[in-house]
Amino acid sequence: MSAISFSGVGSGIDTKTIVNALVAAEIDPQRAQLSSRKTTLDAQLSSFGRLKSALSEFQTTLNNLKTPDKFQVRSTTVGNEERFTATARSNAQPGDYQVSVEQLAKSQRLMTADNAFASSSTVVGSGTLTISTGGAYDPDLGNGFTVNIDPSKATLDDIRRAINNAPGNDAVTASIVNVDDGNGGTQARLILTAKETGVANALTVAVTEGTEPGLSALASANLVESRAAEDAIIRVNGLSATRSTNQITDVIQGVTLNLKSEEPGAEIDLRIGTDNSAIEKNVQSFVDAYNKLQNVLKDIAGKDSSGLRGDSTVRNLSSQLRSLTSGEVDGADPQARILAQIGVTIDKDGKMSLNKSTLNERLDDDFNSVANLFTSEQGIAKRLDAFVKPYTQAGGLLDNRTEGVNSRLRMLNDQQDRLDIREENLFNRLSRQFNAMDSMVAQINSNGAFLSAQLASMQW
Incomplete structure (x- = not known):
């Protein structure tokens, strides 16, 4: 506000207090309303940020389950890693091999x-x-x-x-x-x-x-x-293969052999299997991310402080996620058509849990049926990813909602700036009016005193 002085000498009234009270009576309700709206919008921004973070984390777990090459993690067991080590890609066929390192590749x-x-x-x-x-x-x-x-x-x-x-x-x-x-x-x-x-x-x-x-x-x-320059020579199940490098990627499909030392005729067992522990870890991450996402949705929808209580977007997300997760997968194996059949269940409170024993039994009995439940075109991971993507992608639903809130915040800040200017103008106008009134009262008092003195001095 402007630095206008108040004397109150003429009237004896505390005019500054009166002016401040009049300004506050008109401005404070509007400022409180703007502040309340800003608090709500800030809460909405925070809620949308939490929601997008939880959805992105959930989507990351889907990436490890939605395609065969990510889901079908392979394990390798080598009988003697002093001779060679092995890694397997998803296209490696599980099975047993006997490998001997007849000769290491050497540079000249x-x-x-x-x-x-x-x-x-x-x-x-x-x-x-x-x-x-x-x-x-x-x-x-x-x-x-x-x-x-x-x-x-x-x-x-x-x-x-x-x-x-x-x-x-x-x-x-x-x-x-x-x-x-x-x-x-x-x-x-x-x-x-x-x-x-x-x-x-x-x-x-x-x-x-x-x-x-x-x-x-x-x-x-x-x-x-x-x-001398020499090629690597290995034998796989009795068959010879010659390559120019000690890292061999094209003899056993999907398997990379890293040769370390040679021992002609010494056959080493190599087993390629499915890595149930890696799959179990990925499914558990999916379960944990689902529960975290549902907790965030529940928290946002159930609290006034979130700014999104009763919001239709939040309600739709929560219900659709549960429906898509618990529903059957068309074309899946009858023994693995829903998540509950492989040990992933949702209780009455909406919390998801994983029975690891059931999952591993199903993986051992019929690995492909479990894989198809997640990775087929109508699979759990693919349909959930397709549902979540419009919310998380750049320029998606949540980005648009967030930009809408930011736009309203910018308008609110403009309104607050205008209210500050109006407050200052009102204060200055009232101050000038009360100061003028105070001067007028002072002048009247001065004139009254003069007249009283003159009357008192007259001889009647």
Whole structure:
């Protein structure tokens, strides 16, 4: 409010208190009404936020149940993980296999000849190195790269650095070791190690000599093979398979084998099964998220403080969720047509629970029927996800309701701003009027006093 002073000298009345009371009598009811509406709208925003969070959490659990590849989690058991480990995808067929690791895949290693270079600072020569994999370099195949060696940077260490930093080098790593030369001294040997295993990734080094001869010492013909490139060889149920890597993904469908050590002829048991514990965990998460969502809906619908008591959206969500969850699935196995048949039940209070023993029995008896109950086109998880999605998606039902509340809040803030201006204007207008009245009373009192004095001084 404006800083208007009040004297009250003329009238002897506390005019400031009167003005404040008059302003409050007109403004406070309107301010209280706006405040009440804001409290309700803020509560609605909070309720919609809680609801969307609970729905999103519920939808996440559906994602782990609505498709076969997510639902059909596979387990692997390896008889000896010192030889290999295994992971299985959903398309892996449960069953037993015998696997032996006959040979590990190895990367080729080449090194310079014995006593070819005294140290890493020894000048080798200039020119061009062409390093390729799987045979001679073929531009059409793009199976290699070139390294230009300048005469000013032609030491063994310069060449090591040039190879490692060469554009397009994804095939080889160059290093230098300083070892005994056999005569009481030391020598430097450049080592080229293929980055990939397998015969197909064996290295070939071609040299074009430059103005400073000597680079041909690094050509394949002059290098020593300290380790040959080898393919991995495994036997599965007596059948042989050869691959260039120790991570084998295409021998047993849906199974990745990570080879660790070789032992020819030693058969290791590999069992692929259904991972009931992972499925049980996903179903339990679904149950917990459903109960949390229903509790949020019940809390919002039942409290005035939520701002959404009796809201039709909330009522529809709660009833539809229960109906879609407890209803039969068309085309499902007669023994797994509703959730209750696999151990998921809803009591009279609407709380969902999971009987883990019943679920695991059904999984062991007929895994596919349980999977279909959730993952088929009319399955529980798919139809619930389709129902929830319009509420949670960007620009969906809840986003629209939230934006509507925010729009009303913005209008409310504008109304509060206008009310503040009106309050100030009313205060200033009343203040001026009461101050004018006070001045007038003061003037009248002054005139009365003057007249009284004049009358008293007259001689009658």
